[in-house]
Amino acid sequence: MAPHRTTSPPSLPALPTPTPPSLPAVDGFVDVSVRLTGFDSFDLHATGMAALYLETALDQVGPEAFERFLGELDAAGGDPDRLEGETSRDIARAIAHLWYLGVWPQLARSVHSALGREKANAPFTASPEAYTEGLVWRTFHGHPAGAKAPGFGTWSEPPPGAPPVPRAAAPERPVEKPETKREGELEEEREGNTA
Amino acid sequence: MNAYPRPGGQPAGGHRAAPPHHTRRFDVIVVGAGLSGTLVAKRLGDQGWRVLVLEAGTGTLDTWPGHLDAMNTYYAAAAKVPNSPYRPNAAAPSPDVLDLAGLPEGGFRAHGYFVQNGALPYGSDYLRANGGTVMHWLGLTPRMHPEDFAVRRKFGYGRDWPLGYADLEGHYRAAERELGVAGDAQEQSEAIGLPFPEGYVYPMHRIPRSYLDDVVAAKLDGVPVRESADSPGTTLRVVTTPHARNSVPDARYDGGRGYRPAGAAGLPNYGERCVGNASCVPICPVQAKYNPLKTQATWDSRVTLVTRAVVSRVLADGTGRAMGVEYQAYDDPAAPVHTTHTAEADIVVLAAHAIENAKLLLVSRLAEHSGQVGRNLMDHPVLLTWGLMKHPVGPFRGPASTSGVESFRTGPARRRRAPFRIEIANWGWSWPAASPGSDVARLLGIPGDSGQPRGRGVFGKELRRRLGDGIGRQFSLQFELEQEAEGRNRVTVDPRHRDRLGNPRPVITYDLSDRLKRGMAAAKAVSDRVFGLLEAEDRTVYGPGPFSPGHFRFEGQDFTFNGAGHGAGTHIMGDSRDTSVVDHWQRCWDHPNLYAVGCGSMPSVGTSNPSLTMAALALRSSEQIHRDLTELHRPVTVRTGGGGGTDAASGHVPGPAPSPHSRPHQEVRP
Numbered sequence: 001m002a003p004h005r006t007t008s009p010p011s012l013p014a015l016p017t018p019t020p021p022s023l024p025a026v027d028g029f030v031d032v033s034v035r036l037t038g039f040d041s042f043d044l045h046a047t048g049m050a051a052l053y054l055e056t057a058l059d060q061v062g063p064e065a066f067e068r069f070l071g072e073l074d075a076a077g078g079d080p081d082r083l084e085g086e087t088s089r090d091i092a093r094a095i096a097h098l099w100y101l102g103v104w105p106q107l108a109r110s111v112h113s114a115l116g117r118e119k120a121n122a123p124f125t126a127s128p129e130a131y132t133e134g135l136v137w138r139t140f141h142g143h144p145a146g147a148k149a150p151g152f153g154t155w156s157e158p159p160p161g162a163p164p165v166p167r168a169a170a171p172e173r174p175v176e177k178p179e180t181k182r183e184g185e186l187e188e189e190r191e192g193n194t195a
Numbered sequence: 196m197n198a199y200p201r202p203g204g205q206p207a208g209g210h211r212a213a214p215p216h217h218t219r220r221f222d223v224i225v226v227g228a229g230l231s232g233t234l235v236a237k238r239l240g241d242q243g244w245r246v247l248v249l250e251a252g253t254g255t256l257d258t259w260p261g262h263l264d265a266m267n268t269y270y271a272a273a274a275k276v277p278n279s280p281y282r283p284n285a286a287a288p289s290p291d292v293l294d295l296a297g298l299p300e301g302g303f304r305a306h307g308y309f310v311q312n313g314a315l316p317y318g319s320d321y322l323r324a325n326g327g328t329v330m331h332w333l334g335l336t337p338r339m340h341p342e343d344f345a346v347r348r349k350f351g352y353g354r355d356w357p358l359g360y361a362d363l364e365g366h367y368r369a370a371e372r373e374l375g376v377a378g379d380a381q382e383q384s385e386a387i388g389l390p391f392p393e394g395y396v397y398p399m400h401r402i403p404r405s406y407l408d409d410v411v412a413a414k415l416d417g418v419p420v421r422e423s424a425d426s427p428g429t430t431l432r433v434v435t436t437p438h439a440r441n442s443v444p445d446a447r448y449d450g451g452r453g454y455r456p457a458g459a460a461g462l463p464n465y466g467e468r469c470v471g472n473a474s475c476v477p478i479c480p481v482q483a484k485y486n487p488l489k490t491q492a493t494w495d496s497r498v499t500l501v502t503r504a505v506v507s508r509v510l511a512d513g514t515g516r517a518m519g520v521e522y523q524a525y526d527d528p529a530a531p532v533h534t535t536h537t538a539e540a541d542i543v544v545l546a547a548h549a550i551e552n553a554k555l556l557l558v559s560r561l562a563e564h565s566g567q568v569g570r571n572l573m574d575h576p577v578l579l580t581w582g583l584m585k586h587p588v589g590p591f592r593g594p595a596s597t598s599g600v601e602s603f604r605t606g607p608a609r610r611r612r613a614p615f616r617i618e619i620a621n622w623g624w625s626w627p628a629a630s631p632g633s634d635v636a637r638l639l640g641i642p643g644d645s646g647q648p649r650g651r652g653v654f655g656k657e658l659r660r661r662l663g664d665g666i667g668r669q670f671s672l673q674f675e676l677e678q679e680a681e682g683r684n685r686v687t688v689d690p691r692h693r694d695r696l697g698n699p700r701p702v703i704t705y706d707l708s709d710r711l712k713r714g715m716a717a718a719k720a721v722s723d724r725v726f727g728l729l730e731a732e733d734r735t736v737y738g739p740g741p742f743s744p745g746h747f748r749f750e751g752q753d754f755t756f757n758g759a760g761h762g763a764g765t766h767i768m769g770d771s772r773d774t775s776v777v778d779h780w781q782r783c784w785d786h787p788n789l790y791a792v793g794c795g796s797m798p799s800v801g802t803s804n805p806s807l808t809m810a811a812l813a814l815r816s817s818e819q820i821h822r823d824l825t826e827l828h829r830p831v832t833v834r835t836g837g838g839g840g841t842d843a844a845s846g847h848v849p850g851p852a853p854s855p856h857s858r859p860h861q862e863v864r865p
Contacts, residue, residue, distance in 0.1 A: 038659035080654040093639045093652050100635045103273070106645040121645060128270035136631045139663035142591045145622070146269060146474030149481070153403040154471050155593025155621065159667065162587040165409045173381045174447060175391040
């Protein structure tokens with residue numbers, strides 16, 4: 001394992017890109033993301049988040065480190081499991097985390113230093129929609145908490161892959177005449193407290 | 196009179212927006228626009244009284260754009276804790292569950308609004324904003340059990356109420372109407388032994404049980420378990436929980452008149468049914484869950500709401516009568532500028548939350564006779580247990596809990612250990628382990644501390660598969676234990692600790708008693724047996740650490756508890772002015788026209804989520820406040836040396852204030 005070393009001082013941060021990433025760049029990012037997430041490109045595009053996530057990743061690690069990450073992934077045959085450089089591996093973790101939760105995570109402290117980042121190493125949600133488009137909910141046939149509500153009573157049904165279970169019938173009767181004992185208790189309560 | 200500008204959209208109610216601040220007289224001042232304050236204002240406004248409601252927080256939530264802003268804040272929040280949708284407010288700060296951190300070797304550190312100096316942390320928050328903490332409540336509305344009102348008399352611990360279940364039963368029904376409760380009264384009666392009037396049904400049919408409830412019920416119903424080797428068996432039964440959440444209206448309600456669900460505040464014809472957003476805490480996107488803004492939308496025009504008005508002091512005259520309040524108005528929650536005003540009224544009602552009520556009484560040096568103000572602070576300490584079922588159970592669907600096991604709430608075991616209610620949690624490990632975020636991070640090899648070495652991580656289809664399999668089988672149980680009134684658990688104020696407006700921050704001293712810890716040990720033993728019956732893989736772990744501020748050891752065992760957000764008991768009611776702060780009307784013994792309403796009045800909290808009981812008490816107090824006001828406004832014919840007579844028909848000119856000696860505090864029980 002040969003971690004990437006910067007022999008020269010970190011270059012000045014690139015100026016913010018004035019335009020959003022180009023369509024081919026987004027397509028390439030989605031191809032990489034398919035390998036990171038296990039979701040196909042249709043699903044990833046359909047979140048509407050791909051361009052924002054590419055921008056976020058570029059902004060967080062810088063174009064150079066991002067290009068190195070792409071290059072190393074390519075050299076590993078596109079298999080993120082074979083990424084050996086710790087910086088690239090941590091970028092892979094972060095991008096997968098972003099897709100699954102909509103949250104850019106903290107990088108490893110060592111990677112944060114190695115990249116010479118001039119921003120706080122703090123997690124943040126890329127946008128409110130990024131949370132609701134998180135992939136994690138789909139892994140178990142769920143929906144994001146607080147959005148995409150499935151409808152009244154849907155929580156009663158078995159989720160995919162679950163066996164049906166006997167359901168206790170809802171009696172839903174009006175309250176019957178209380179038992180004598182209960183009536184007596186009520187009386188005792190009343191007397192005990194008015195004495 | 197200029198309408199007070201409200202950001203975005205229209206005011207929800209028929210009530211008046213705040214006028215410019217100048218001293219005016221009202222019949223009643225209500226401090227706090229949360230659940231209790233909103234209900235008191237509703238009742239008194241409907242009866243023709245002029246009510247001024249002063250809310251310390253902002254009113255941004257009572258418009259639909261404000262609600263949507265809260266939704267986005269919630270979506271973007273890093274930690275989806277109860278206060279996460281609601282904007283921080285430096286002028287009226289709120290405590291937050293993120294203010295606590297555990298230490299590596301045990302113990303905790305607190306920062307934020309509360310100053311904490313107790314052996315254990317008080318782990319509950321509240322919200323200072325229009326609508327109050329009920330904006331982020333879960334919405335469960337079980338009644339207290341009759342025996343919960345007399346724990347001293349029946350079981351030898353804590354404090355007794357000066358009221359019983361029978362005194363409150365009608366008000367429970369009134370609260371169930373006001374909040375819009377969905378439930379199965381017959382099931383509550385049979386399974387828990389709650390007395391209801393014959394033929395009673397809740398306004399709406401019960402919220403459907405979750406699939407998880409059915410899975411658990413299939414294994415547990417009718418099975419006896421022992422909490423220790425020498426204890427008798429307790430029969431388990433899964434019981435549907437009543438909710439203040441819109442369900443299918445019951446046509447039989449109210450003698451066949453039925454019930455119309457109350458929808459969202461600020462958006463007509465919306466939110467009249469729960470649609471399963473699964474985010475009741477911290478915010479219901481469609482407002483199918485009750486919140487006080489719905490009641491405020493029906494306030495009479497005689498009710499005036501002033502938000503961004505922090506009451507700093509209750510003003511009283513030399514005879515002990517409350518004259519009004521002093522409050523601080525601010526425009527921008529982020530700017531440290533305020534102006535001070537006073538408002539006067541015949542009756543002042545503190546409804547600002549148990550801890551804020553106590554703070555105000557302490558700062559004002561009122562209700563001091565018993566020495567109990569601030570004492571007997573209670574919560575429902577929560578023990579969480581969690582594990583994996585053998586097959587998917589559909590976590591993160593529906594309301595956070597739709598059923599529970601109620602078998603350990605009552606009975607003679609209360610003599611030695613705290614009773615508890617078991618909530619079956621529908622949202623996986625979200626509370627105990629911050630799932631599903633933590634599951635993603637763990638599988639990717641990302642530890643909580645960025646300085647720790649990282650795992651290699653799993654990617655691609657394997658990541659997707661393992662997440663789906665693991666999260667899909669998550670479930671947890673929440674054991675809510677009764678905490679008894681103890682004088683040592685208390686809120687005080689200390690002039691050295693102030694917020695930005697110069698108001699004292701609450702100083703909290705908190706601990707759990709041994710009987711409570713024995714309750715936790717029993718709860719854990721029950722959990723172990725339940726997990727066995729469910730053939731579930733138990734993943735419960737308790738130990739010190741940053742996310743376990745509530746860690747402690749008891750009899751050789753580790754535990755971690757959490758707060759339930761059920762702060763209570765800081766101005767408890769009783770039947771003697773020597774030992775309690777308020778009487779059974781929630782009226783201060785020392786001040787005949789000063790009420791302190793809310794969970795702070797409760798001498799015991801049982802194991803029921805307390806909001807319904809709090810609402811019932813507020814409605815009951817409203818009746819007495821109305822009688823007090825009627826009495827004060829009665830035409831005075833002859834009064835030697837007194838003020839001039841006033842004409843009740845002309846309405847709202849206050850009569851001369853009677854001295855407390857001329858009208859002794861008569862107790863008339865219903």
